[in-house]
Amino acid sequence: MAVTTLRAEVTDLLSRLIQVDTTNPPGNETAAAELLRDYLEASGVECELYARVPERANLVARIRGRGDGPTLLFLGHTDVVLADANEWSVAPFSGEVRDGEIWGRGALDMKSQVAAEAVAVASLARDGFEPSGDLIFAATADEEVGDGFGLSWLCEEHPDAVRCDLAINEGAGERVQLGGGAYYICATAEKMTAPFRIHVRGRSGHASMPNIADNALVKAAPLIERIAAYRPTQQVQQEVEACLRIVLGEVPPADEVFARMHEVDATFAELLQALLSETFSPTIIGASQKRNVIPALCTVEVDCRLLPGQTPAEIEPVVRAVLGDDVDYELEFLEAKGGTRSALDTPLWDAVDAWVAEADPEARAVPMCCAGFTDSHWLREAFGTVAYGFFPSRTMPGEVSATLIHSADERIPVDDLELGLDWLRFAARTVLA
C-alpha cells in the first residue's frame, strides 16, 4: 500500500467517505459500504454486505478470533443528516482538508469514527493481529431516521453478523476541563425518549363571539404551565455516582448535586442535572387551523426523557399528578425508545481507563448517561452487549463540536481523528489480547 502513515490513511479515507453523499433520507448508504469494503479487502479483511433494499446496504467486516475470547464490535453509521450548502463555507460533500481539519457533512457525526474503525481493522489485519475473539466492524445504514434498514434490521434478520459481547459506538469521548481536572467522557448509558401527547377537548365556535364556545387552546394553557413548573424528585444513578466520585471525590445527596457541581463548572452542572430525573419539555402544540375558528381540540406534544430503568407505565401517574384533575384531557404515550445501560465494571471500561492513562496521563475517564440515544440500545437489547459511546477528542473543544454536529461547517481536526484511531487500535489489542 502506497500510504505512508496511518494518519494519512485515515485522513484520506474520511475525505473519500464524506464525498459519498449519504444524506438520509434517502440514505443511499450502499456506495459508502462498497467504498469501505474495497478499502478493507485490499488489506485482506473479510467483508459482507447486508441489505434490506439494494441501495441501503450495511457492511460487516471481521477478523476471526484465534480462541474463545470475547467478541468486540466497532460500530458506526454511514448515513448523515441534510446539509444546506448555502450555510457552509466549503461544499458540504467536498471532504476538503484545510488547516489541519477535514471538512464536510459527517466529519463528526460520524464518518470520522467509521473511517477510524475501518483503518483500525485494516491496519491490525496488516500487522498480523490475531485477536482472542472476533473483531467485527459494522458500518450501518439509517441511524439518523431509524426506518429499519440499519442495525435494528441486522439484529433481527442477521443476528450472527453483529452478535457481540462488547461494542464501541458513538456518543461521547470529548475531553473536558472541570475545575483543576481533565476528564474524558464515556457514554455507558442512555436515557429513554418516551414522548406523550395531551389532548384537551372543548367546543368550536366563531372567534368573534368567544363566549359561545369552549376554547380548547385556552384550557390547555394551565396544563402547559404545570408541566413547566414541575420539579421532579432527583436520584443519583450509577453513572452519575461514579462520575461524582471521580470529579468531586465524594457523592453528595441528589438534591445537592447541582449546587456542588455548579461550583466546579456551571455548564457541566446543567448537563448533570438532566441526568438526575425524568424531564418534560412541551415542544409542539396544535389547535385551530383558522384564526376565526375557536378550536374544539388542542394537542400538546411533550418531549419526555426517562432515566434508564424508568418505564412509561411508571411515569404516567406522575404526569397525571402534575396535570391535576380540574381540566379534562386524554393522555397518549407515543413510542418509547432507548433507556438502556451497560455495566461499569467490564473489560471495556478497563480498556477506556487504561487508554486515557497512557494517552493523556493528566486526565481520567468518567462514565456518563447520555440525554439522547444511539444505536447502542439495539445491541444491549438483542445480545446483552456491553456497549459504550467513546471516540476521544481533545483538539476541538466539546462545546465547539456540539455546535457543528447536524449544523453547518462540520469538521474534525486530523489530530482528533488520529487520536480516535489510536484508541480503537489500543482497545482491540487490549480487550482481545
Ligand SMILES: [Zn+2]
Ligand atoms: Zn450519529
